Amino acid sequence: MKYLDEYRDERIARALVADLHRCVTRPWVLMEICGGQTHTLMRYGIDELVPKEITLVHGPGCPVCVTPLEIIDKAIRIASQPEVIFVSYGDMLRVPGSESDLLRVKAAGGDVRVVYSPMEALKIARANPQRQVVFFGIGFETTAPANAMAVWQARREGLRNFSMLASHVLVPPAIRLLLRSPQNRVQGFIAPGHVCTVMGYREYEELAREFRVPFVVGGFEPIDLLEAISMLVAQLEEGRAEVENQYVRSVSQEGNLPAQAIMREVFEICDRKWRGVGLIPESGLRLRPDFAAYDAEKVFDVAACSAEEPAECISAQVLQGLRKPIDCPAFGRRCTPESPLGAPMVSAEGACAAYYLYRRLALVS
Amino acid sequence: MCLAVPGKILAIEEAEGNRVGRVEFGGITRPVQLDFVPEAVVGDYVVTHVGFAISRVDPEEAERTFHILHEMGLLESEGLSPDHQSEGHDKAA
Numbered sequence: 001m002k003y004l005d006e007y008r009d010e011r012i013a014r015a016l017v018a019d020l021h022r023c024v025t026r027p028w029v030l031m032e033i034c035g036g037q038t039h040t041l042m043r044y045g046i047d048e049l050v051p052k053e054i055t056l057v058h059g060p061g062c063p064v065c066v067t068p069l070e071i072i073d074k075a076i077r078i079a080s081q082p083e084v085i086f087v088s089y090g091d092m093l094r095v096p097g098s099e100s101d102l103l104r105v106k107a108a109g110g111d112v113r114v115v116y117s118p119m120e121a122l123k124i125a126r127a128n129p130q131r132q133v134v135f136f137g138i139g140f141e142t143t144a145p146a147n148a149m150a151v152w153q154a155r156r157e158g159l160r161n162f163s164m165l166a167s168h169v170l171v172p173p174a175i176r177l178l179l180r181s182p183q184n185r186v187q188g189f190i191a192p193g194h195v196c197t198v199m200g201y202r203e204y205e206e207l208a209r210e211f212r213v214p215f216v217v218g219g220f221e222p223i224d225l226l227e228a229i230s231m232l233v234a235q236l237e238e239g240r241a242e243v244e245n246q247y248v249r250s251v252s253q254e255g256n257l258p259a260q261a262i263m264r265e266v267f268e269i270c271d272r273k274w275r276g277v278g279l280i281p282e283s284g285l286r287l288r289p290d291f292a293a294y295d296a297e298k299v300f301d302v303a304a305c306s307a308e309e310p311a312e313c314i315s316a317q318v319l320q321g322l323r324k325p326i327d328c329p330a331f332g333r334r335c336t337p338e339s340p341l342g343a344p345m346v347s348a349e350g351a352c353a354a355y356y357l358y359r360r361l362a363l364v365s
Numbered sequence: 366m367c368l369a370v371p372g373k374i375l376a377i378e379e380a381e382g383n384r385v386g387r388v389e390f391g392g393i394t395r396p397v398q399l400d401f402v403p404e405a406v407v408g409d410y411v412v413t414h415v416g417f418a419i420s421r422v423d424p425e426e427a428e429r430t431f432h433i434l435h436e437m438g439l440l441e442s443e444g445l446s447p448d449h450q451s452e453g454h455d456k457a458a
């Protein structure tokens with residue numbers, strides 16, 4: 001079978017695939033939320049290994065992709081100010097705002113720096129007391145505790161030249177929105193393994209009860225995903241709607257309590273606009289008023305603006321699992337990772353970029 | 366973005382209430398905050414995301430995961446590919 005000989009645990013992979021073929025009796029639509037999982041599914045051809053009855057659609061789980069255009073535009077305006085050192089995770093630099101991107105700000109002489117950890121942004125702030133250091137705090141629940149810790153630490157040290165442009169998003173409210181949509185066709189979810197490492201999976205138990213939909217918390221390796229798909233299909237075929245944990249080596253029901261505690265101390269829940277999706281109630285995190293001195297939106301007077309997405313880009317439907325990247329007329333032609341129209345083509349974890357990387361030769365003539 | 370990479374804690378320093386580990390990822394060492402895994406000790410393997418350990422894992426799992434991430438080319442974006450050395454980070458002897 002194509003792809004299978006690339007698996008490190010080929011025997012287990014074959015057994016899981018065979019098991020799936022035995023178990024499935026009718027069509028099911030499954031969604032993975034996390035962009036890292038999308039990448040694995042495409043890289044290892046899992047969508048082509050599973051029985052044809054199973055359709056895998058890709059969810060909105062790439063924080064780079066869903067950061068709203070307005071926030072990108074604010075980041076660009078802040079980063080363009082001469083007294084500012086703008087610090088970001090690398091993925092954000094090429095995300096198109098309405099007119100420019102951070103990489104172009106850097107090329108035009110802006111001091112834009114890439115870090116792997118928010119603690120490096122603190123280090124830059126300590127080393128440059130005469131400059132304003134602004135950290136672009138994006139991410140899901142996996143990343144929020146680390147970003148929270150940077151702000152908490154800055155306050156403890158009394159750093160006056162550090163602030164965060166925060167645009168965090170939460171997974172469960174996005175799933176709730178998808179499940180409430182009359183257009184929804186997703187019947188089972190692979191819950192994101194590292195989000196659940198931090199948060200545990202009680203919130204998903206509520207969703208499973210409320211919507212009678214099964215969840216399996218899944219890891220990121222090909223075998224993890226095959227196993228998670230197999231567990232989901234077993235639940236669906238047996239008419240169960242529970243939360244099961246495939247990624248036990250990292251995830252517990254309670255999650256990481258110290259990480260949750262710092263997140264709650266620094267951030268509060270707010271409504272948040274998701275790029276391509278729109279406003280989702282109570283789906284974001286913002287800095288609490290106690291930390292206003294570290295909130296870049298308050299420190300810098302950047303007016304709110306609203307911006308339009310390119311009309312041709314169908315990323316809204318892709319992010320909701322309604323259409324696949326290859327359904328887009330611009331895919332691989334006017335939209336490529338080098339010259340992206342929409343965010344899912346920018347980030348390595350975006351669904352469009354994953355299809356471009358692994359499937360374009362087969363798909364685009 | 367939610368990528369997390371397993372590594373081994375070589376040493377732990379405590380300064381001003383912060384626990385920072387020196388963690389090795391396939392030959393490259395990085396400082397990693399251990400605030401969220403207060404139970405972790407030297408020799409443990411931790412799953413690390415944006416400079417913070419978020420869980421402990423057993424050594425064989427860690428080894429396997431690291432190889433798969435390498436194979437998938439996902440370590441590059443974290444500056445942790447054993448094939449490339451990023452600026453400002455020391456390589457383990």
